Amino acid sequence: MNVCLPRAELIGLDWGTTSLRAYLLDESGRVLELRSRDWGIRQLPAGGFDAALDDVLAGWPACPVLASGMVGSRGGWREVPYVDLPAHLAAVAGALSFVDSAAGRRVHLVPGLRNTVTADVMRGEETEIFGALALQPVLAASSALLLPGTHSKWVTVRDGCVVDFATAMTGELYAALRHHTILAAGLPGEDPPSDQDAFRRGVQAARDSGAAGALSRLFSARALVLAGTLEALAVPDYLSGLLIGEELRSALAAGRIDRATPLQLIGNAALCRRYAAAASCFELGMALPPQAAAARGLWQIGRAAGLTSLSPHHAAGARP
Amino acid sequence: MNVCLPRAELIGLDWGTTSLRAYLLDESGRVLELRSRDWGIRQLPAGGFDAALDDVLAGWPACPVLASGMVGSRGGWREVPYVDLPAHLAAVAGALSFVDSAAGRRVHLVPGLRNTVTADVMRGEETEIFGALALQPVLAASSALLLPGTHSKWVTVRDGCVVDFATAMTGELYAALRHHTILAAGLPGEDPPSDQDAFRRGVQAARDSGAAGALSRLFSARALVLAGTLEALAVPDYLSGLLIGEELRSALAAGRIDRATPLQLIGNAALCRRYAAAASCFELGMALPPQAAAARGLWQIGRAAGLTSLSPHHAAGARP
Numbered sequence: 211m212n213v214c215l216p217r218a219e220l221i222g223l224d225w226g227t228t229s230l231r232a233y234l235l236d237e238s239g240r241v242l243e244l245r246s247r248d249w250g251i252r253q254l255p256a257g258g259f260d261a262a263l264d265d266v267l268a269g270w271p272a273c274p275v276l277a278s279g280m281v282g283s284r285g286g287w288r289e290v291p292y293v294d295l296p297a298h299l300a301a302v303a304g305a306l307s308f309v310d311s312a313a314g315r316r317v318h319l320v321p322g323l324r325n326t327v328t329a330d331v332m333r334g335e336e337t338e339i340f341g342a343l344a345l346q347p348v349l350a351a352s353s354a355l356l357l358p359g360t361h362s363k364w365v366t367v368r369d370g371c372v373v374d375f376a377t378a379m380t381g382e383l384y385a386a387l388r389h390h391t392i393l394a395a396g397l398p399g400e401d402p403p404s405d406q407d408a409f410r411r412g413v414q415a416a417r418d419s420g421a422a423g424a425l426s427r428l429f430s431a432r433a434l435v436l437a438g439t440l441e442a443l444a445v446p447d448y449l450s451g452l453l454i455g456e457e458l459r460s461a462l463a464a465g466r467i468d469r470a471t472p473l474q475l476i477g478n479a480a481l482c483r484r485y486a487a488a489a490s491c492f493e494l495g496m497a498l499p500p501q502a503a504a505a506r507g508l509w510q511i512g513r514a515a516g517l518t519s520l521s522p523h524h525a526a527g528a529r530p
Numbered sequence: 531m532n533v534c535l536p537r538a539e540l541i542g543l544d545w546g547t548t549s550l551r552a553y554l555l556d557e558s559g560r561v562l563e564l565r566s567r568d569w570g571i572r573q574l575p576a577g578g579f580d581a582a583l584d585d586v587l588a589g590w591p592a593c594p595v596l597a598s599g600m601v602g603s604r605g606g607w608r609e610v611p612y613v614d615l616p617a618h619l620a621a622v623a624g625a626l627s628f629v630d631s632a633a634g635r636r637v638h639l640v641p642g643l644r645n646t647v648t649a650d651v652m653r654g655e656e657t658e659i660f661g662a663l664a665l666q667p668v669l670a671a672s673s674a675l676l677l678p679g680t681h682s683k684w685v686t687v688r689d690g691c692v693v694d695f696a697t698a699m700t701g702e703l704y705a706a707l708r709h710h711t712i713l714a715a716g717l718p719g720e721d722p723p724s725d726q727d728a729f730r731r732g733v734q735a736a737r738d739s740g741a742a743g744a745l746s747r748l749f750s751a752r753a754l755v756l757a758g759t760l761e762a763l764a765v766p767d768y769l770s771g772l773l774i775g776e777e778l779r780s781a782l783a784a785g786r787i788d789r790a791t792p793l794q795l796i797g798n799a800a801l802c803r804r805y806a807a808a809a810s811c812f813e814l815g816m817a818l819p820p821q822a823a824a825a826r827g828l829w830q831i832g833r834a835a836g837l838t839s840l841s842p843h844h845a846a847g848a849r850p
Contacts, residue, residue: 285715324757328750329750329753329756329757330749330750330753331756331757361712376746377749378745378746379711379712379745379749382711382712385710385711386706386710387703387706389710390705390706390709390710391699391703391706392681392702395605420783420784421741421743421783421784422781423743423744423745423783425698425699425703425743425744425780426696426780426781426784428698428703429681429697429699430648433648433649433650433651434649436649437649456743457745459743460742460745463741463742463743464741464742464746
């Protein structure tokens with residue numbers, strides 16, 4: 211067991227493409243301190259991963275460090291092989307890898323998940339999922355989860371296992387269309403103030419597109435402006451509604467969700483509220499997200515892997 | 531009637547967002563000479579529209595000039611109001627506008643079409659459509675036309691009238707995804723040599739996506755590379771197949787086309803061949819495009835508007 215200051219027990223890193231969040235966790239998994247940096251794996255400081263780690267952990271006790279997210283991808287610090295579905299907490303915790311920093315700090319790395327049926331993958335979301343299941347145990351038996359974002363993940367859970375998931379590139383698609391097509395014409399680079407009516411119109415256009423799908427309505431974001439029935443400044447919200455609406459329409463058409471089962475949102479609160487607003491246009495229920503699912507997931511995985519003093523099997527090995 | 535060199539009768543300009551094509555047409559509408567410039571309305575030379583016109587017409591006789599395309603849009607030389615559906619040749623020819631250049635040359639401008647039901651619009655394609663109907667009169671009674679491109683147009687013709695159309699932003703969507711998302715990771719800026727197998731796999735993925743639609747499969751263009759079952763260099767063709775396939779899947783789902791009626795392609799030959807290849811994966815028939823539909827359309831509209839000596843009503847007025 212490493213020497214820790216009183217109560218600090220594990221350091222969790224949520225290290226993605228565009229940001230790094232470090233959590234100092236106590237012996238019950240509560241967040242004692244949170245540090246955020248803009249150092250995603252594509253925008254590291256001079257000195258790379260080592261320098262970023264030294265900075266973000268400066269002054270913190272020498273607890274075990276566990277990192278999830280793109281830091282364990284091919285373009286990250288060290289690639290950790292995916293765990294295939296169906297995947298439960300113990301399988302993920304048993305497949306950690308690690309890398310030793312230049313300063314001699316060992317960083318344990320959480321594997322992502324792979325859906326071999328569709329060749330789909332995730333990295334980082336698995337940690338939020340296991341965090342959410344711990345925070346809301348009622349979800350473990352059978353639930354549908356949605357983690358919206360750059361790459362939204364639609365997840366099916368049965369008996370505590372992730373049994374299926376699919377990625378929708380909604381956030382990235384939005385950014386590409388918003389900034390690099392005719393839909394950006396006449397718009398400032400920064401998004402204007404939110405326009406709820408335009409958002410709802412976009413959602414409804416997607417919903418009403420039926421089996422044809424909302425890609426066939428994409429040009430309406432331009433044509434309605436030319437027709438004078440949509441303000442140019444409302445295009446970003448209309449487009450956002452159209453794409454989020456398409457995500458919901460498609461998930462319903464695919465049978466991934468149904469109207470009887472509420473969907474549990476996980477992730478950024480503001481973005482989740484957007485999805486919940488879109489869901490209401492479909493008369494679909496969506497539960498707002500639990501807080502700090504990533505930190506709780508890091509704690510759950512660290513505990514199951516034997517990195518904490520209360521772990522079921524203390525200090526189990528991790529393969530390099 | 532202006533003074534023309536022997537046989538030259540009308541100058542047609544196909545003036546779009548990224549290019550300018552000028553046709554010198556004889557008294558039967560044949561192309562005597564063609565000049566191409568990169569001067570679309572977004573990338574004019576110093577001196578703007580006037581300088582571009584003077585250059586492209588240099589040395590040509592003083593025939594009437596008729597221009598179609600984005601030159602008549604809000605961001606063009608002068609905005610020409612749209613003609614609403616259903617639109618026949620005479621309605622378009624009767625709604626020309628004009629602008630006089632600094633050098634005193636009158637340029638007649640073809641209006642675009644507007645679908646008031648969906649607020650959809652086109653500019654330039656109407657001219658290609660009327661050209662195709664003249665080149666292949668069998669299409670006039672009842673046909674489905676597809677003009678693929680940056681903004682693909684799906685068009686329904688009845689009794690020589692355009693009665694319906696819809697825009698799919700396929701080409702622009704492809705470019706935005708190809709160059710501004712994770713799908714571009716590891717790819718050179720220039721497209722690699724064409725990969726027909728990858729293209730077909732993309733088309734099939736879209737076809738098999740059913741009512742869920744191919745946006746739900748977009749991430750497969752990345753995931754299949756990570757899984758080692760798609761070459762990184764094959765991503766552009768896979769993506770192209772996925773998006774063109776989605777256009778076809780969506781048009782079938784919307785009832786815009788059916789398997790019994792062959793679809794007439796109009797436009798760039800290489801791009802039309804791609805669409806025809808995609809259509810074969812759906813067991814759909816597509817007729818390859820007639821040549822020079824834009825030039826023929828300019829001739830048909832110019833003739834109907836009285837700009838040529840053989841016009842039904844010679845030298846009819848055009849509103850400014």
